Amino acid sequence: MKNSIDQLPARQQQALKTRQKLLQAGKEVFLEKGFQKATISQVIKKAKTGYGTAYVYFKNKDELFITLMEDLMNQFYEVAEMPFKPQAKEEAYENIKKQVRLFLQLAMDERDMMKVVKEAIGVSPEIEEKWYGIRERFIERISVDIRYAQAQRLAKENLDPALTARGWFYSNEMFMWELVMNQEKYQINDVIVNLTRMYTGGLYE
Amino acid sequence: MKNSIDQLPARQQQALKTRQKLLQAGKEVFLEKGFQKATISQVIKKAKTGYGTAYVYFKNKDELFITLMEDLMNQFYEVAEMPFKPQAKEEAYENIKKQVRLFLQLAMDERDMMKVVKEAIGVSPEIEEKWYGIRERFIERISVDIRYAQAQRLAKENLDPALTARGWFYSNEMFMWELVMNQEKYQINDVIVNLTRMYTGGLYE
DNA sequence: TGTTTGATTGACACTATGTCAATGATATAA
């Protein structure tokens, strides 16, 4: 149990605690005010620290938010890495549906936070970059899956894996944001079924 | 020729001219600095007017930018309203390809401005709203097209027109932004062909 | 106990916004 928090020197303990207070207060303020309207003053007030203290632990508002996002983003990375080795078209269809559901469900489980994330992506280049990392990870992974399906003669070979993966993820991502911002508008299941049908079979007879 | 600019009272002429100077200066500043880093001070300096003058003609930076966007947005509306009455699957495929090309081409022709638009969408709820208007117009129009194709027995009837239209537009939109931000990464033709193939025929055999 | 180290702090300099009372120039009326 070396390095357990409660046997650190009291000074470092205190510092850790201050940092935690700032993170907790930050989360509350971001959820309440949104990203743009949240200010450092509101955070330090809620955390009961001095103004300068926030800047000791975080370079600025963006960095504070990125730290708060990290957990959530790691969960997305996990979904992106799901294995995919279908032996038949039907199995592929089911696998795909399952991954779409996990992706959308994760976003909906963290809906309040995801709303703030969306706002933050638009405002802060650093946070946008973080999200692009997730996106590219998904697309890379889906590309691999498509190449695998093509090798198995399940998928059409005249489609470019990278472009197809990208287009497919874009639809998923945008529906995700739509559901996050506008839960009531669509049934999550309808979205999944329609997306997957489109992807696997196309629109035309 | 009633109301032609040069027979208005000199005072109104002057006012019009001031407004134009602000718009021109605004465009230059936005293109040079981007949306967030553009300031009213930079604009009025370039327009050679007093600080307060900008606020006489525009409520704030957002309104000034929206005025500058208007032309461009109307061009998108025109693309959205393109007619679509295919008699056969091949004709549908060609029609769709044509519309995708117009959409992407318009964005690329106004690439510098579209970069700023993208940034502005993320920062300003009013501007985001404007873009959502365009998006919904496209989706509405595509939904109609899909229903038409379904009625003609060209398109699969087990797909929901509204959801399918939305998913399809999302792919197009996101590729558009990708091309705008990152021209060199993809060949515009490859994108069009792959998107259209996916949409009409799906990924799986 | 005295000294060093590092956590904490708020005042400060800076940058931007949006408002408004004053100014100046044009149109109108006498």
Next chain:
DNA sequence: TTATATCATTGACATAGTGTCAATCAAACA
């Protein structure tokens, strides 16, 4: 022609946020 009304123009001001830093305070150490 002159007086007056109208309205475009203006920059100083109040406000609100950011990020920095020299000073302070308390724990660790010698």
